[in-house]
Structures are given as structure tokens and as C-alpha cells.
Amino acid sequence: MKEGLGAEGALQNWYALRTRSRHEKVTSAYLERRGFEVFLPLVDRIRQWKDRRVHVQFPLFPGYCFIRCCTGHHRQVKMAAGVVEVLGVAGRPMPVPLEEVEAVRRLVTSILPVDPHPTLEPGKPVEVIRGPLTGLRGVLIRKGPRARLLVGISLLRQGASVDIDAADVVPV
Incomplete structure (x- = not known):
């Protein structure tokens, strides 16, 4: 997916939105109905009740989702139901690099189990050379036979991690 042009010919970037607590899905659906491209990375979890187990996303x-829009739509996005703010610096929305959004998209669509990782700390940058995540770049956060790869969104200071065979990554 490339950076695109909006209807007015303006450059569209990805932006991170902070949503009301537990309103990520509602906010994403609302913005999609308004014609915006929205990305809400979801992970499957199994919830155990007394009588059954249920897969829940x-x-x-x-508290976050991503929207692709041009700067002229920020005011409209901020007014959307469930949106608390468009993340940025000094009150100005800050685009999320396309590579970071695509890396998270590849993680959540892969067959590998993905775990959220609360903070993104500097580490050793690596690239995956084999398997379903070939070409993906991230940060190595655990060494050993089963290494742990972290892919993150720097603006959120959050990421997602996945177990990967240490032989499948090389330093960048």
C-alpha cells in the first residue's frame, strides 16, 4: 500500500487516533461509514467461561486505531464519535510512517501468535529472512533459540511482539 492522494489531490498519510476507553471498534466503524480508510489491528484471544471457551478479538x-487521511480532514476526524485526539506533537497531528503501519498489518495477518508489547525500547534492529514475515524489520528483544521480534509504532511508544526462530533473523 502506498501513500495515496485524496479526492482533492492532497497527500494522505496514516495518523494514530486515541479513542475513548473500549470504543476502538465503534470509532473505527463510524469513521469507515464516513468514507475514511481505518486500520484497527485486532488479535484473537480465547476467553474461558464456566461452560464454554470463546474466541474474541x-x-x-x-485505546488506539489508525486512519488514513489528508491534513484537511483532521478537524472532521477529531469531531468523530469516540475520537479523543489525533496523536501528534505540540498540538499538530504527526503522521505514522507507512512502514510501521504495514509492519503491524503483516504481523496481525500472519499465522503467528502475536502479543502486545507495552513499550518500545531501543534494541538491536533485525530483518526476517525466512518464513511468513520475510522482509519485515523490527527490534530483537530476546535472544536464544526462540527469539522475540518487536514491531512497533514509535508515535504510540507501543508495539507487538512475536516468537520467531533465531536463525530466521539477521542484523540490519
Whole structure:
């Protein structure tokens, strides 16, 4: 997916939205109905009740979703139901790099189990050379036979991690 042009020919970037608590799905659906491209990374979890087990999808980054729009739509996005703010610096919305959004998209659509990782700390950058995540870049957060790869959204200071064979990654 490339950065796109909006209807007015304006450059569209990805932005992170902070949503009301537990309103990520509602907010995403609302914005999609308004014609915006929205990305809400979800992960499957099994919830156990007394009589059954149920697969439930939870947001990978609780309280956040991503929207692709041009700067002229920020005011409209901020006024949307469930949106608390468009993340940025000094009150100005800050785009999320396309590579970071695509890396998270690849993680959540892969067959590997993904776990949220609360903080993104500096580490050793690596690239996956084999398997379903070939070409993906991230940060190595655990060494050993089963390494742990972290892919993150720097603006949120959050990421997602996945177990991967240490032989499948090389330093960048």
C-alpha cells in the first residue's frame, strides 16, 4: 500500500487516533461509514467461561486505531464519535510512517501468535529472512533459540511482539 492522494489531490498519510476507553471498534466503524480508510489491528484471544471457551478479538493497541487521511480532514476526524485526539506533537497531528503501519498489518495477518508489547525500547534492529514475515524489520528483544521480534509504532511508544526462530533473523 502506498501513500495515496485524496479526492482533492492532497497527500494522505496514516495518523494514530486515541479513542475513548473500549470504543476502538465503534470509532473505527463510524469513521469507515464516513468514507475514511481505518486500520484497527485486532488479535484473537480465547476467553474461558464456566461452560464454554470463546474466541474474541481484542485491539492490539487498546485505546488506539489508525486512519488514513489528508491534513484537511483532521478537524472532521477529531469531531468523530469516540475520537479523543489525533496523536501528534505540540498540538499538530504527526503522521505514522507507512512502514510501521504495514509492519503491524503483516504481523496481525500472519499465522503467528502475536502479543502486545507495552513499550518500545531501543534494541538491536533485525530483518526476517525466512518464513511468513520475510522482509519485515523490527527490534530483537530476546535472544536464544526462540527469539522475540518487536514491531512497533514509535508515535504510540507501543508495539507487538512475536516468537520467531533465531536463525530466521539477521542484523540490519
